[in-house]
Amino acid sequence: MSNKLGLLTLDSHINNYGGLLQEYALLQILLQFGKVEIIDYDVKSELNTFSLKRDIRNFSLGKILRRLNCREKNVYKDISKIVAAREQAFDCFRNSNMVLSDKRYKYPDLYDVDYDIIVCGSDQIWNPDYNIPSFFLNFTNSAKKVVYAASIGKSTLTNRQKVIYGKLMSGLDFISVREESAKQLLGTYIQKEIEVVLDPTLLLSPFEWRKLTIKPQKSEEYIFCYFLELNKDKVAVINKLAKLHNKKIVFIPCLHNEYNSLENNIEGMPLVGIGPSEFLGLIDNSNVIITDSFHASVFSILFNKPFWVLGRKSGNYNMNTRIEMLLKIFHIEERLVDTEKILNCSIDQSNYNYNNIEEMKKLSLDFLYRSCRTSEKGVG
Numbered sequence: 001m002s003n004k005l006g007l008l009t010l011d012s013h014i015n016n017y018g019g020l021l022q023e024y025a026l027l028q029i030l031l032q033f034g035k036v037e038i039i040d041y042d043v044k045s046e047l048n049t050f051s052l053k054r055d056i057r058n059f060s061l062g063k064i065l066r067r068l069n070c071r072e073k074n075v076y077k078d079i080s081k082i083v084a085a086r087e088q089a090f091d092c093f094r095n096s097n098m099v100l101s102d103k104r105y106k107y108p109d110l111y112d113v114d115y116d117i118i119v120c121g122s123d124q125i126w127n128p129d130y131n132i133p134s135f136f137l138n139f140t141n142s143a144k145k146v147v148y149a150a151s152i153g154k155s156t157l158t159n160r161q162k163v164i165y166g167k168l169m170s171g172l173d174f175i176s177v178r179e180e181s182a183k184q185l186l187g188t189y190i191q192k193e194i195e196v197v198l199d200p201t202l203l204l205s206p207f208e209w210r211k212l213t214i215k216p217q218k219s220e221e222y223i224f225c226y227f228l229e230l231n232k233d234k235v236a237v238i239n240k241l242a243k244l245h246n247k248k249i250v251f252i253p254c255l256h257n258e259y260n261s262l263e264n265n266i267e268g269m270p271l272v273g274i275g276p277s278e279f280l281g282l283i284d285n286s287n288v289i290i291t292d293s294f295h296a297s298v299f300s301i302l303f304n305k306p307f308w309v310l311g312r313k314s315g316n317y318n319m320n321t322r323i324e325m326l327l328k329i330f331h332i333e334e335r336l337v338d339t340e341k342i343l344n345c346s347i348d349q350s351n352y353n354y355n356n357i358e359e360m361k362k363l364s365l366d367f368l369y370r371s372c373r374t375s376e377k378g379v380g
Contacts, residue, residue: 003034003375006115006143008134010123011043012100015090015257017279018201018295022122024097024276025200026148028208029365030119033372039113040100046107046132049168050161082272083257089275097212110139116375121148122178122200128152128161136168145171146371149178149197149364155321157185166190174371176364179325197364199326201295202357206302213280216271222248223268223347224286226296228255229312230262233339237310238290239267240343247287252279288347294322301330306350309336329356 007027010019023038030036094100105113118137125135125147137145157165166189169175175190176197177183183194201209223245225238242249249268254260263270274282283289283299289307291297300307309327311320320336327333330352337345 003116003372004114005030005034005036005372006039006101006113006118007036008039008041008118008120008137009125012038012040012094012098013042015086017276018293018298019123020090020093020276021280021295021299022200024212025204026119026122027098029200029203029368030372033368034116036099038098038100039105039110039118040103041105041110041134042107043132043134046134048129049131049133049164050128079254079257079259082254085273086252086254086275089273089278093276107134108139110134113140113143115140115143117144117146117372119146119148119372121146121150121176123149124151124153126150126152126165126177126182127154128157133168136172138168138171144173144371144375144377146174146368147172148176148368148371149199150176150182151178151199151322152182152185153322155181162186162189173377174367176367179322181321181325195363195367197367198357198360199294199298201298202302203361203364206304209280209299209302210284212277213284214275214277215281216250216278216285218248218250218269218285220248221287222250224282224289224291225249225251225266225268226289226291226293227251227310227312228293230260232262232265234292234310235262235265237339237342239265241290241347242267244343245288245347250282250286290342292323294326297323297326297335301326301352304350304352306348307335308342308345308347310339310342311336329360330354331356 007030009023012023027036027038118140120135120137162185165186169190169192175192176195178197178199180196183196187194223242227234238249249266250271251266251268252274253263253270280299283296283305284303286305289296289300289305290310291307292310292312297307297309309323323336327335332352
């Protein structure tokens, strides 16, 4: 009898390129173990594991002022159109490629789900800034509980966070994380094996990803700039880089669905209506990618494209941990550079060493095979 699997990850309706593509990849892999559907869960209906700090930040004075500023500059309506076009592209991708549960769950409706195996992952599901208890599958005692490639997204945790994570992980049957640093952080707080596995996007081949890509209409050479955290230094250096190498800049505006005045200073072309397939196409057809994104780096490597990473922080936290782990796998740690140094880099280098990735891919698939081949709990 075929198992029924549920996949729980970041909000399946979020319009985040890396988040949705990792969800797609894991869904494809899990299909070999039985019938699979994504648990359509409204993560906003559940409180943060640690505090309300992040929810309060969503109503911060800064955000309110930025939105008022948009209205004053008469660009708010344009931003609404940009966001709507992106949402439409994402919805089109979901409808064509994803299998969601018939019901949209809110907390505590998750206690009613009925699956033989529930897999939670991947991406930053264990980042303490927006982590919720359900990402530790605490809502079921009947299903086998598997966590695949959880990422903390940070290099450190407070002692309180470590203790709470240890308690939350105690009910899991199989645990894997995406970074060695996460294993080290959590390993001393739980008497269970924690394995390090690849992000789901690295489990599919370039051929499989290219079946999804939509090629951009642009024919001239371009630099694809994709930044989750845009600042003045990044804007200045990409403008200089484009002039230095006589390339056009293309970028996706309003990534966080709000006005960012720094985008006005980018001497390039904003692209509207970009969905996951177009995002893949922009990377695969670019001359070089400049980014601070983990998943943009992943697809640059898979498509054998030249790319450089400019680091980012969230407050005092270093957000480069997962990218550093990725670059280490391919022996290209030098791709993470300071903004002032990138102008001296040769931007057309690729030819990555894929030897390590094949072994890690085998180990990652083996983890999923051992954890998902049967619904019996504790079978390893």
